Amino acid sequence: MTTGKxxxxxxxxxADPFTDxxxxxxxxxxxxxxxxxxxxxxxxxLRLSDASLLLLVRERxxxxxxxIGRVLDIQRANMVPLLNRLEAAGLVERVPLDRKSxxxxxxxxxxxxxxxLDRIIAEFESGLLARIPAEHRDHLLPALAALxx
Amino acid sequence: MTTGKxxxxxxxxxADPFTDxxxxxxxxxxxxxxxxxxxxxxxxxLRLSDASLLLLVRERxxxxxxxIGRVLDIQRANMVPLLNRLEAAGLVERVPLDRKSxxxxxxxxxxxxxxxLDRIIAEFESGLLARIPAEHRDHLLPALAALxx
DNA sequence: TATTGTTATACTCTATAACTATA
DNA sequence: TATAGTTATAGAGTATAACAATA
Numbered sequence: 001m002t003t004g005k006x007x008x009x010x011x012x013x014x015a016d017p018f019t020d021x022x023x024x025x026x027x028x029x030x031x032x033x034x035x036x037x038x039x040x041x042x043x044x045x046l047r048l049s050d051a052s053l054l055l056l057v058r059e060r061x062x063x064x065x066x067x068i069g070r071v072l073d074i075q076r077a078n079m080v081p082l083l084n085r086l087e088a089a090g091l092v093e094r095v096p097l098d099r100k101s102x103x104x105x106x107x108x109x110x111x112x113x114x115x116x117l118d119r120i121i122a123e124f125e126s127g128l129l130a131r132i133p134a135e136h137r138d139h140l141l142p143a144l145a146a147l148x149x
Numbered sequence: 150m151t152t153g154k155x156x157x158x159x160x161x162x163x164a165d166p167f168t169d170x171x172x173x174x175x176x177x178x179x180x181x182x183x184x185x186x187x188x189x190x191x192x193x194x195l196r197l198s199d200a201s202l203l204l205l206v207r208e209r210x211x212x213x214x215x216x217i218g219r220v221l222d223i224q225r226a227n228m229v230p231l232l233n234r235l236e237a238a239g240l241v242e243r244v245p246l247d248r249k250s251x252x253x254x255x256x257x258x259x260x261x262x263x264x265x266l267d268r269i270i271a272e273f274e275s276g277l278l279a280r281i282p283a284e285h286r287d288h289l290l291p292a293l294a295a296l297x298x
Numbered sequence: 299t300a301t302t303g304t305t306a307t308a309c310t311c312t313a314t315a316a317c318t319a320t321a
Numbered sequence: 322t323a324t325a326g327t328t329a330t331a332g333a334g335t336a337t338a339a340c341a342a343t344a
Binding site for chain 3: 196198223224226227247248249250
Binding site for chain 1: 333336337342343344
């Protein structure tokens with residue numbers, strides 16, 4: 001012991017004292033789960049926001065960048081580089097709706113990406129649910145929905 | 150209509166088509182909840198990582214920066230600016246354990262910050278739980294724990 | 299007058315590689 | 322040889338302000 005006043009750190013791993021805090025657990029769970037999905041999406045060269053945008057554009061054929069941003073909670077200004085990248089990748093196109101607004105539409109290549117994307121999302125979501133003990137499983141979605149909807 | 154082929158965007162707000170996906174709900178809930186807590190912590194001039202570090206250091210009196218990083222899932226390299234800021238704010242000190250390791254200890258000012266911090270965390274966590282319908286409430290923590298522990 | 303798309307900018311968080319020194 | 326602390330750096334995500342043009 002060198003300082004005398006302070007005990008040595010101890011060899012073993014430190015226990016996490018916050019595991020009983022729902023807010024903390026929510027952050028850790030979201031980080032772990034989104035990191036997992038991000039890794040899966042690398043196979044398609046997509047990011048989380050890319051994937052959600054592609055899926056949204058399929059659902060709603062005619063959407064403007066501003067509308068997408070409002071739904072996905074992405075600032076209007078931050079939609080620009082996102083769309084630039086997806087357009088550069090040939091997955092979406094900006095089609096003028098009038099002289100002010102642009103519709104974001106899927107290209108043929110964008111449509112083709114949706115099949116493997118659907119598969120990845122389905123595997124990810126089912127894997128997520130599978131990790132939750134059965135008695136808690138059906139409560140997760142309504143509990144989460146209450147926190148942001 | 151200018152293009153003919155594409156329908157106008159529609160006046161009302163767009164529905165979010167992903168509300169039934171647990172992974173998506175998890176991300177949205179975590180973002181909303183953490184944004185809320187971040188706002189509350191502004192009153193103490195603390196960030197999320199600052200707060201969790203202060204609380205951890207109180208629980209475990211003798212911890213090194215590396216140990217803190219392992220518990221809180223913060224890279225060793227990213228601990229440095231975090232600790233620099235907390236030390237500059239006079240909330241923690243780096244105390245040599247030996248010639249290699251540093252113990253992170255609370256200063257008197259750091260200890261004083263813990264009282265209002267505890268209050269903010271308690272209000273935040275109870276408010277979070279209060280928003281969840283009673284029948285789902287007790288299931289949230291075990292469900293989340295299964296996703297990252 | 300409100301909204302769209304855009305530019306510019308900045309801050310936070312996160313991730314990696316590499317270096318020195320010590321256990 | 323493994324670990325601690327550090328530096329430097331880069332990539333994401335996010336936030337605000339401001340602008341021109343159009344609904």
